[in-house]
Structures are given as structure tokens and as C-alpha cells.
Amino acid sequence: MQADCELIKAVLDGEKEAFAELVSRYERPVRAIAINILGDHHSVQDAVQDAFVAGYQHLSSLRNRDSFGPWLMKIAHRCALDWAKRRPKIIPVETTPAGATEKPNGQLDEESEGLLSAVVKLPEAERQVVMLRYFAQHNVKEVAEIAGRSIGTVTKQLSRAHKRLRKILKES
Amino acid sequence: MTAKEPIESRLEKLSGAIGSDESLVANVMSRIDSIKANQKKFAEFKSSSLLRSFIMNRFTKFAAAAVFVVGAAFGLKVLMNDLARPAYALEQTLEACSKKQQAHFTFVQNDILNKAAWVEYDTDGNIARVRVDMDIDSNGKANQVIIWQGGHTKSWDVPQKILQLFDDANYTAKILYFVHRYDPRQAVEYMQKREQKGDVKIDINQPPGLSEPIVVTVDYEPNTFLVEGTFPPMREVMLVDQKTKLVTAVEVWGPGKDLGHKEDEWTLLGTYKYDGYDEPFEGGIFDLDEEVGSDVNIIDMKTVDNGLEFTEPNLTEEQMAVATVRAFFEALIAKDYNEAARLLSSDFNAEIRAKRREVWEKANLNVVEIVSIGQPRPPVRGSGFLIVPCIVAVEINGQRVEKKLEDISVRRALGHPNRRIVWFAEAGLDALISN
Numbered sequence A: 001m002q003a004d005c006e007l008i009k010a011v012l013d014g015e016k017e018a019f020a021e022l023v024s025r026y027e028r029p030v031r032a033i034a035i036n037i038l039g040d041h042h043s044v045q046d047a048v049q050d051a052f053v054a055g056y057q058h059l060s061s062l063r064n065r066d067s068f069g070p071w072l073m074k075i076a077h078r079c080a081l082d083w084a085k086r087r088p089k090i091i092p093v094e095t096t097p098a099g100a101t102e103k104p105n106g107q108l109d110e111e112s113e114g115l116l117s118a119v120v121k122l123p124e125a126e127r128q129v130v131m132l133r134y135f136a137q138h139n140v141k142e143v144a145e146i147a148g149r150s151i152g153t154v155t156k157q158l159s160r161a162h163k164r165l166r167k168i169l170k171e172s
Numbered sequence B: 001m002t003a004k005e006p007i008e009s010r011l012e013k014l015s016g017a018i019g020s021d022e023s024l025v026a027n028v029m030s031r032i033d034s035i036k037a038n039q040k041k042f043a044e045f046k047s048s049s050l051l052r053s054f055i056m057n058r059f060t061k062f063a064a065a066a067v068f069v070v071g072a073a074f075g076l077k078v079l080m081n082d083l084a085r086p087a088y089a090l091e092q093t094l095e096a097c098s099k100k101q102q103a104h105f106t107f108v109q110n111d112i113l114n115k116a117a118w119v120e121y122d123t124d125g126n127i128a129r130v131r132v133d134m135d136i137d138s139n140g141k142a143n144q145v146i147i148w149q150g151g152h153t154k155s156w157d158v159p160q161k162i163l164q165l166f167d168d169a170n171y172t173a174k175i176l177y178f179v180h181r182y183d184p185r186q187a188v189e190y191m192q193k194r195e196q197k198g199d200v201k202i203d204i205n206q207p208p209g210l211s212e213p214i215v216v217t218v219d220y221e222p223n224t225f226l227v228e229g230t231f232p233p234m235r236e237v238m239l240v241d242q243k244t245k246l247v248t249a250v251e252v253w254g255p256g257k258d259l260g261h262k263e264d265e266w267t268l269l270g271t272y273k274y275d276g277y278d279e280p281f282e283g284g285i286f287d288l289d290e291e292v293g294s295d296v297n298i299i300d301m302k303t304v305d306n307g308l309e310f311t312e313p314n315l316t317e318e319q320m321a322v323a324t325v326r327a328f329f330e331a332l333i334a335k336d337y338n339e340a341a342r343l344l345s346s347d348f349n350a351e352i353r354a355k356r357r358e359v360w361e362k363a364n365l366n367v368v369e370i371v372s373i374g375q376p377r378p379p380v381r382g383s384g385f386l387i388v389p390c391i392v393a394v395e396i397n398g399q400r401v402e403k404k405l406e407d408i409s410v411r412r413a414l415g416h417p418n419r420r421i422v423w424f425a426e427a428g429l430d431a432l433i434s435n
Helices: A004-012 A016-038 A041-057 A065-086 A110-120 A124-135 A140-147 A151-171 B007-018 B024-056 B058-084 B090-097 B169-182 B184-197 B317-333 B337-342 B350-362 B426-431
Strands: B102-109 B112-121 B127-136 B142-149 B152-157 B162-166 B200-205 B214-220 B234-240 B247-255 B266-273 B297-300 B367-373 B385-387 B390-396 B399-405 B408-413 B416-424
Touching: A004 A016, A004 A065, A016 A041, A016 A065, A016 A110, A016 A124, A016 B007, A016 B024, A041 A065, A041 B024, A065 A124, A065 A140, A065 B112, A110 A124, A110 A151, A110 B007, A124 A140, A124 A151, A124 B007, A140 A151, A151 B007, B090 B184, B112 B169, B127 B169, B142 B169, B152 B169, B169 B184, B184 B200, B184 B214, B184 B234, B184 B247, B317 B337, B317 B367, B317 B385, B317 B390, B317 B408, B317 B416, B337 B350
Parallel strands: B162 B297
Antiparallel strands: B102 B112, B102 B266, B112 B127, B127 B142, B142 B152, B152 B162, B200 B214, B214 B234, B234 B247, B247 B266, B367 B390, B385 B408, B390 B399, B408 B416
């Protein structure tokens, strides 16, 4: 498992494929940020693409390569807000077939929305480890390698994040 | 997904619901290819066609020559002005800062805002009031706000809705130290003092153009970055505006290896940005009363009975740290959970202690022996506490397990200079009750 900083170095050295690896790695975390802001499926796809393209274009300005994850989340947040501004003000009412329980890809039920909104409220460091662990489905060792932190730090941050999430959900 | 499910499995299910897009990688890479192709075309166009056609056109040949002559003359004027301008000295920044009544600065880490501070001076130039917003989240909201005024400190834990009040000389010194260190005027004075002692090397680079900042690079010897702390060699890079001579930013750099990075090179730890001198602060910036809300839990730390009190004179910080950790684990072994929680920094009221006791009792916490308590040591970076490594034995499901604990530290109890408390990460406490 290559750390983010190693992949970034490879991208800046001209290895374009290394960026494809970063896109795969951060797809779900970036989608999560976009879904939380936009909700609807099509704008999410556009915002996610924009976020990765903007990330690629500004990669050389990232001074601390270990902070790629939080930096990309910030870009994703901005891209999603841009798409939110572009949307028409009147959203057509969608009809749902009776008895349908499956939600289309990217559309969340109320509880999932609540949990996602709680994840987005976590402090940056905790949010990154939660997203890499659960959304990008890496184990703790891999999260530590990707984020450039020790396994102990990641474990502690996950534990704090779990506790904080429980609290936010309880209060909401 | 139900509210009763463990948070871990709810997060895993949420990941599935978020979904993925099989064509994302291909779409992103295709857009990147297209951008690169356009950039290449534009660069070629700029470097060859445009310039060549401009120079080779018989009418523009004369114009090009004229532009060159005017450009050279302008360059010469700039050069003459530079030669006439006195070389920059740090005293110019001290002079420029001396008339300022207020300072506002932010601390940015990894391009993300982390802290913001507002400082107000009295007419004699002494610090009158300070506000520091800590651990700022992506929505720009602070997780902790500290207000200091005349020795009185208010510390607001925003998510926990707790407002702690304390008059602690040690904490006051810490706040003032933070401000002294990064207030533009005092930061420069500090650098000069350390240079006179031979602790730092200062290099000044003044570019010829007025639009580029003066760059002051300061290299600190080990343990000199902060007077009272243990520090590796550090570097600061201060940017000074050429016109106003005011500091606009201070970058703080540390050795990469020390931070666990692979490369042994300077790593940017963060940047202090000074983006407003004497701009009026928002009304009520130093007043928390309305901001905290009516449901905040106000705790006067002087009235809190916590920590281990030391009355014997001449005890070292290390001796007190070991004694405090020992007392904490002895209380756990005796299953005196009230006493153990009383020694924990986070558990400062009866309600929190009762919850802690409930968690430990429910989990059948069974600490059976203190195997060893190691030599307390200062942190790699920072000050004000000692880390106390120790090994304790716990019994989990009838099995004795030895736990090596590396993240216990001991610090002063707020508002009680003779008391020491244990600080223990929640994950460390969790480790005592799980395999």
C-alpha cells in the first residue's frame, strides 16, 4: 500500500496512473461529502469529477503531501457548494413506486443522512480516518499508511470518532 | 440500519449506500488528458507562433525594439531605486509594529484554518485581553474558545457545552507566552534576543522588487524554539511586506524525520498569518456570555475537588507525576472508581464521574497489578506535562493480560497549583477493558 505522499510524488514526476489510484482511493469519501451537500445523484457525480480534476490541477501547490486527504475533502466541499448554487431553485417532485425500499446509488434514507451529516461534522483528522476506514474500506494498518500516521494514532482517532458520532446522533 | 446498531456496522452500511461510479476514474483521467493537451497547445502557441510572428512582422519590429528600450530603462530605474533604498533591518519591523493597538492572527495547517487569535493591548503596550479559537472545524467553528483578561481565564469546550473558569498563574503564563511568541512585535524581539545569545541564526533576503516580501529565515538550535519546552531544531520563515515593513506571515518548519516522515527534510508544520493590523474587532469578541448559550454548564475550577495534592516541599515534577499515576492505578485496583475518576483530568464533576463509574462497572474492569512505572519524560514537542510510561496487568475473561500504556501524562490541575492530574486518552482507557 503506497502512502498518499508517495503517489503524489509519482504524479508530479509524470506518472499519471498514480493519480488514478488516488481517485479510486478517495472516491467514496469525496462522494460522501458531495452527497451530504447536494443530495441528488447527478450533481453528485459532476461535483465528484470536478473535485478530482481540481485536485489534480492544484496538486503542485499542496505543500504537505501527507495532508492530501483533508485537502481534497475541502476541495470537494467547495465543488459541491458550487454545484448547489448552479441547481435550479425549483426541484421537481419525484414519485416513488409504492413498496419501493431500495434507494438508488447515492440516495440515502433518513437515518443514513443523519449519520453522514454527523461524520461530516467530525474534526478533520477524525473524519479522514473514518472515511478511509469505512467508506474507502481500508483496514487500520492501511489507513495509517495512507494518512502517514502511526497505527496507535489512527486507532485512537477512530475510537474518539465513534464516541463523538454516538454523541452527535444521540443529541440530534 | 437502526439506531441501536453499533456505530461501526452503521458506518459500513452507510458506505454501501453512498455507492460508487464505475466510470469515475476513466472520466476524471479523460478530463485531465484533455486539460493537458490544451495546456500543451497553448504553451506551443505562446512560445513560438505568437512571439515569432510579432517579431518578424516588419511593422512590429520597430515596436519590439521600442518596448525593449523602455523596459531596459524602467529596469534601470528600479535598480537605481533599490540601490538608494536602505537595507532592511528587523528594527524597521519593530518600529512599524510599535503603534499598533490590536493584532489578529490565524494559524493554518495543511491549508486548513486551525486557530485564530485576537489580542488587544493597553496604552502602555501590555497585553490587556486575548481570545484564542482552537481546533477550528471545516465550517469555521472552534471546538474550544479561550478568553483571557487580567489573570482570569474562561475556557469553553463548545461540543461538550462546558465553560471552565479559573485563575491559574501557570495557565496565564502559558497564554501570555503563546501571545508573546506570535505577536508580530514580540516575535521579532524574541528572535533578536535569541540571536544575541547565539541560539539562533537569522538570514535576511531582501528581493529587489517592492512587490515581493522580505524573507527572514531563523534557524533555532535544539531546545531553543520555546524557552521552557523540549524541542528539536526548528526553523521559522518570516515574510515581511517591503512597503509597510509589517510581518505578513510566519511559517513554522520542523524536521520531517522527527514527525515520522520518511524523508529527513524540513516539513512545514503550519503558518501564522497576520491579515489585519488595527482593523476593528467584532463587537463582543472578548465576551462569551451570549455566545455560550443558556444551556452551558459553568464550572469554577477552584471549587472542583480533583487531582492529587502535594504539600511536601522540594518534590520534583517527575516524583509528583509517578505518585499521581500510582495513586490512579491503586484506586482502580481497589475498585474505588470515584477516587480514580477524581484523579482523571476529564472527569471534573459528579455527573461525569458517575458515568465513568458506570462504564467501568458494566465492562467488569479488573486492574490487578501495577507491573512497572517508568521514568517520566517530557513530550517530543510542547511543554507543561510529563509522559509516564507504565505497564499494568488486567484480568479480562479470567485471563491475566499485561497492558503497556504509552499515552498517560500528568499535568497540573487547573486552579490548583499543588495538585496533579492524570490525562489519559479515551482509547487508552478503552484498552484496559478490551483485548
